[in-house]
Amino acid sequence: MSNEEPEVYEKTARSTVNRYRPRAKYDHETIHGIIDSSLVLHVSFNPTSIDEDPFPTILPMLGCTGSYTADGAEETSATAIYLHGHIASRFMKLPNSPSVHDQALPGVPVCVAATHVDGIILAITPFNHSCNYRSAVIHGYATLVEDPGEKMYALKLMTDNIVPERWDNSRVPPTEAEMKSTGVIRVDIVSASAKIRAAPPGSDKTDVADEETRKRVWTGSVPTHIKYGTPVPAGENVKAEVPNYITNWISEENSKGEIYSRKIVS
Amino acid sequence: MSNEEPEVYEKTARSTVNRYRPRAKYDHETIHGIIDSSLVLHVSFNPTSIDEDPFPTILPMLGCTGSYTADGAEETSATAIYLHGHIASRFMKLPNSPSVHDQALPGVPVCVAATHVDGIILAITPFNHSCNYRSAVIHGYATLVEDPGEKMYALKLMTDNIVPERWDNSRVPPTEAEMKSTGVIRVDIVSASAKIRAAPPGSDKTDVADEETRKRVWTGSVPTHIKYGTPVPAGENVKAEVPNYITNWISEENSKGEIYSRKIVS
Numbered sequence: 001m002s003n004e005e006p007e008v009y010e011k012t013a014r015s016t017v018n019r020y021r022p023r024a025k026y027d028h029e030t031i032h033g034i035i036d037s038s039l040v041l042h043v044s045f046n047p048t049s050i051d052e053d054p055f056p057t058i059l060p061m062l063g064c065t066g067s068y069t070a071d072g073a074e075e076t077s078a079t080a081i082y083l084h085g086h087i088a089s090r091f092m093k094l095p096n097s098p099s100v101h102d103q104a105l106p107g108v109p110v111c112v113a114a115t116h117v118d119g120i121i122l123a124i125t126p127f128n129h130s131c132n133y134r135s136a137v138i139h140g141y142a143t144l145v146e147d148p149g150e151k152m153y154a155l156k157l158m159t160d161n162i163v164p165e166r167w168d169n170s171r172v173p174p175t176e177a178e179m180k181s182t183g184v185i186r187v188d189i190v191s192a193s194a195k196i197r198a199a200p201p202g203s204d205k206t207d208v209a210d211e212e213t214r215k216r217v218w219t220g221s222v223p224t225h226i227k228y229g230t231p232v233p234a235g236e237n238v239k240a241e242v243p244n245y246i247t248n249w250i251s252e253e254n255s256k257g258e259i260y261s262r263k264i265v266s
Numbered sequence: 267m268s269n270e271e272p273e274v275y276e277k278t279a280r281s282t283v284n285r286y287r288p289r290a291k292y293d294h295e296t297i298h299g300i301i302d303s304s305l306v307l308h309v310s311f312n313p314t315s316i317d318e319d320p321f322p323t324i325l326p327m328l329g330c331t332g333s334y335t336a337d338g339a340e341e342t343s344a345t346a347i348y349l350h351g352h353i354a355s356r357f358m359k360l361p362n363s364p365s366v367h368d369q370a371l372p373g374v375p376v377c378v379a380a381t382h383v384d385g386i387i388l389a390i391t392p393f394n395h396s397c398n399y400r401s402a403v404i405h406g407y408a409t410l411v412e413d414p415g416e417k418m419y420a421l422k423l424m425t426d427n428i429v430p431e432r433w434d435n436s437r438v439p440p441t442e443a444e445m446k447s448t449g450v451i452r453v454d455i456v457s458a459s460a461k462i463r464a465a466p467p468g469s470d471k472t473d474v475a476d477e478e479t480r481k482r483v484w485t486g487s488v489p490t491h492i493k494y495g496t497p498v499p500a501g502e503n504v505k506a507e508v509p510n511y512i513t514n515w516i517s518e519e520n521s522k523g524e525i526y527s528r529k530i531v532s
Contacts, residue, residue: 013319019352042310044310045322046322056310090284109322113308115308124436163388166392174392178391200498210437211504220500222498223494223498225495226490232487232488232532234466234486237486242484246388
């Protein structure tokens, strides 16, 4: 499919980036990549249970993009974000709250954001200080996944999205009690955009022309990435060696993060 | 003031943690510490400009807690979160949007979240997989800072919150044009809570009793922290050496992150 046009999300008033437009991206690959490589997602929604409370709220959650088909057929691109949590949590109860149905919406309107900070940018003046980052913001309707096949698909997807191959290398399938107490939410994506800054500092010409200030102010970038440390075995662990799928995942993540954060400022 | 009771946020229906209650914290020190050490904040609000749009939105922003007094008197604890952005951005225009005043609210109702991921927790079964994390969620009213003294205070605070001493070691004060095009928002905190997981994996007794599975499944923790890399000078930089306040900041952040993420699982 490499000769096809890349799939993109339609620009809407909600999703169009207004500031620094060249930093904006709307293609599925970029947006899904930012979400799936993010260790945590921030999910925002308006609580319905607290009467007249004007505040939206944010929960940090784990999840990733996916696309389920009952017959196992492969889709060209993900169409949803899966999230999970305990069935008794406030968020998991939302899709069945009356106010959602009152409004005749196809689910709870939510926003999901993922952000990687790739470096600190130190320019001559604080005004030009910045960060390198990759951020994705998605809007969609959240519903509770009821289909047992889809629920199992999503749990495996989310587990392996954090550590590849972990599902098959753990005690599976989940017990009936485990499945019952785990809630899976699917956010059907309605609109989405990404914004990326990946560059060294930029300073104004007048500041660069000021030799005295330049002698005094160090300017440059400090790359940042998530460092995965040496694994620490649990008390109950009896395997003498950390398996290859774990050590490979750690070294790949570390080198990816280190190389990217440095490359964009060099 | 060390012999006084720690200051805490009152528990409200909005802020009370319902799941895993022992993980919850309500004291200022913990909550402000999580926000101020976070490289990025996620800010959620309901757009007022897009008619009848049901979706809240999230923006990744930079900021920190602070407390401004015109006479420079020190407060015992921060009372607000300061955020900044370009004056023309959508978020900066919100406090002056008509709908805020229609509702007679003291500002735009927003939620600010900060999350650190401190490790990946691999238990015997995916159900018991988890993350170590420190997260803070704050609700408050956002208004635009108009007072020039407070605006300058906030800009210095936010700059030095990322790199200590950077403000005085850069070209300051900002020009009039720079001040005009930078917007500062103050979020007066209404309610807040934090949630922390800082422990090795926990597995169910029946899984631990299953010797065959334990021989097959590696269990343990992979600590994670933000790694600050070697500084990369900008093309315009003429200072031969990276100043001490930068190298000290980098090594302190790195050792703090590495030590904490490892300690909690050892």
